[in-house]
Amino acid sequence: MLVRDGSVALDALSEHFSVSKMTIHRDLDDLEQAGLLRKVRGGATIEPGTQFESDFRFRERQGGDVKRRIARAALELVEPGSTVIVNDGSMAAVLGAMLVEARPLTVITNNFAVMEALRNERGITLIGLGGTYSSKYNGFFGVVTEESLFRLRADIAFISTPAVSRTTSYHMDDAVVRAKQAMMKISDRKCLMVGHQRFGRSALHAMADLRDFDAIVTDAEPGAASMEELRDAGITLTIAKDKAE
Amino acid sequence: MLVRDGSVALDALSEHFSVSKMTIHRDLDDLEQAGLLRKVRGGATIEPGTQFESDFRFRERQGGDVKRRIARAALELVEPGSTVIVNDGSMAAVLGAMLVEARPLTVITNNFAVMEALRNERGITLIGLGGTYSSKYNGFFGVVTEESLFRLRADIAFISTPAVSRTTSYHMDDAVVRAKQAMMKISDRKCLMVGHQRFGRSALHAMADLRDFDAIVTDAEPGAASMEELRDAGITLTIAKDKAE
DNA sequence: TAAAAAATCACAAAAACAACTATATTCCGT
């Protein structure tokens, strides 16, 4: 129900499963503990907040068009023969699948969806990053991931983010931040991919300053306030045009 | 009753067949195991659940009979709560899918099929090993894999091999051998899984001496010559019995 | 600020589970 509608009422759940509200409360508490949803008054939601990021299975279904546009614009930066890093996230997964168009390539990723998509493609050398699997992000994280990264280097890293406030990008999860930072450290060039609605949001952990990126690809101009802040900081956005191609 | 009504109450079944509720419980457990229904509090239903679709019980059916038998015997060595390593290969993949039965577990693997099977199972902490993906072996290998392993430790490692000659196991691929050896090094106990036809064969690279393993599981006795060599070396095989269970 | 709605708490009740006992059924050698 959450994946379909984004949120549910407690009463609806109680009715649907014919159990008491108390039971629903308790079960939602458990699910919240497990990080699968966020309890709100009167029910539960899967929409992300500052501390909560929704399950990738939900994010995967959202805004496919926007993601495709941004990914396609990002793809322009990839030179055949180079080594590319793709981070976690559903937008990154879309880009990952497109990488076959720039063959031959070496692709480094901790994103399980990208591994699935590229593993049997000829002309793609796939280097998977290990670590502890997170089903929420559908990827690998942790010390193992970071240590593996420091044995490698890449020409360009594609990083995505759920929140950009002023000139800083944020993420609610510590381990995810560290993985992204490690990826940036070992790459000559860095490209940030972010939907225009993600501007003006923030989250618990700061991830990187926008000036650290060589390119910032988005699908449309964010609000005037954000634009001004960016202009002041001398940051230019690459706007992925409507499905020209 | 399920087909007609979609669900049944445990009390109704108990009354209808005039047996105790306990008996109904046990029978429903069996039927659930066989994948015919789903137990819910107070009864059973055939409505599909959310988690239910990726049904491991059916997944296990893929893979030859021999592999299944060896894997099931190997499963006996797994204690709930421990850390298990599963190496590459299709027999290992069959074992990997069975590991849900010994939950909770931490599973370390470079086997892509195992990652696919276990990644969304609750009660399984999946630690994927990174490295260069090999589509031939459907897994990850190379320096990154080995280095990652040395940051970890495990209670038991399940290693498979395509060739055993005298008291040594072999593999044709250098990188695979190194990964397997690294896995053995960081595990308290080691278990070798090998089909009986693989005895009396050899390959380019020596992998390990059979005496290094705490258990060697196979499906049937190999030829008399092999048996004698093993006996002389004081090695005992565990023969996985025919589909007992 | 009071009324209403929702969430929480504490305890009773129901259900599920585990361990053990009893009873039936099958298998085997004679």
Add this chain to the structure above:
DNA sequence: ACGGAATATAGTTGTTTTTGTGATTTTTTA
């Protein structure tokens, strides 16, 4: 065909877990 061991099946009892109820507190709304 028989007795008896081995095995499978069902029942009992006691424990643990889950759920429901109604009182109580907190939060929201008017």
